[in-house]
Amino acid sequence: MNVNELRNFFPALETEIFGKKLVYFDNAASSQRYIRAVKRQEDLSLHCNANIHRAVHKLSADATEEYESTRNAVKDFLNASSREEIVFTSGTTNSINLVAFSFGETFIHEGDEIVVSEAEHHSDIVPWQMLCSRKNAVLKVIKVDDNGILDIDSLTSALSERTRIVAVTHISNVLGLVNPVREIISICHSKGIPVLIDGAQGIVHQRVDVQELDCDFYAFSGHKIYASTGTGVLYGKKKWLEAMIPYMGGGEMIDHVSFSGTTYAPLPGKFEAGTQNFNSIPTLKDSIELFKLLQDNELKLYCDKVSSFMYDALTSDSRIKLYGVPCGTVSKIPLYSITVKGVHHEDLALLLDKMGIATRSGQMCAEPLMDRFGVTGMLRISLAPYNTMEEAQYFIKCLDKAIAMLS
């Protein structure tokens, strides 16, 4: 498959912005929708809309089948050992909050410690801070070096007898570097500490096998992998999910309710209170099918070519500083956060927008990391497999023009 054939699956890429053809380079914030996912959601909304699980009628049975077959597909996609380990959520943030609450309420006590890295998205910081303030627990932070590489020594020294959980990102949404999560997990496990991986970016760019990784939790969103917004997944090892108290109470998550006491549904229903997003969750099946297409060799080679072009162009320009520099075994995804000497990130993003290019500027929901690098924000360019060499070349030309206008 070539890139133009792939682009046919994403009609939004044909949009015009300010009279220019859209160049969508904000994929790390949200990818464009895969046409089959859009069609499935529409089809389910129009022809298969009924609340799932409880009703005996045919429409509900069909909707339930769509929803539950998605769980099987996700289980296979992640190579989880059972479907009970797949919990549907509204997105990564929801998944992490679920763990911070349910794991936290079950296992965290006063004086316990939780470890995160300084390259985390706010969604993998704030839920833990909230937990710490509820429980009088302590949040400890692993450092990254000047290249953005996670400092494994600082992980080792952050761990103590009181560490109850470690939460790190698979790939930082600012640095784009693939963290050595297997190594992190094995270090933590050697001390009996469970690990949550924020997979919001990781799932997009890495093939994730949760058994091989041996992570305890893996969280990701559907909208970054071409599926519908409001869809997300929490993978959790059965032993943890079974031991954790529920996150929200309500319909679906119960076994038996009475005023003298309520018992909860078995996994995964225990963590899926209330009406689920049953018209959208099944679009994850389309994403999974799309990932199979993306394994195409021709496409992969093309993506590598575009990525190398971008990396070389950005790193060979002395006006530009790139954050997240790959080195040794640490690889980088096509995500480039930069600053330009004497030029504000917002100005760059505004001018690029007028040239039809969508990028992201600001703190990228990672204020501590901005502080770490001493900047108020960055300009982030994030590519997807449907982005072309022509777009990359056009971007570099426009960036140059924008810098000239602003200097």
Add this chain to the structure above:
Amino acid sequence: MEGINSNKSLAEVENGIIEDFSMYEEWLDKYEYLIDLGKNLEPYPESARTEDRLIKGCQSRVWLDSKFEDGKLYFAADSDAIITKGIISLLISVYSGRTPQEILSSDFSFIDKIGLKENLSPTRSNGLVSMISTIKALALEKSNV
């Protein structure tokens, strides 16, 4: 901190800006003009570059200083981003040196008319939005004096 266009009415200045911008058909030309305005913005007094005058946002930061003298409000402002400075320059040319009543008579729609509404959307996290609310709030406060 002066009223730049005190000899013209507020509405006249607004209309003049709308006219200036109507000459530019290309978006980039409009922004080039804003960048120019930003570069030529009257320097912000260093003594007023204080934490309490700083409006932080996810995007550009804005420093805003104001004074009320002889029944008129005067503004000085600065930003770390040049396009924001350009818009600041427009806002100051319209609103600085005006009475609270004059400011309150403006609906701030000239920003929309020159196509910069997106830069000032309340959902956008930048200092400009706060700058406008501060100008409005000060005008309201002083009109009750």
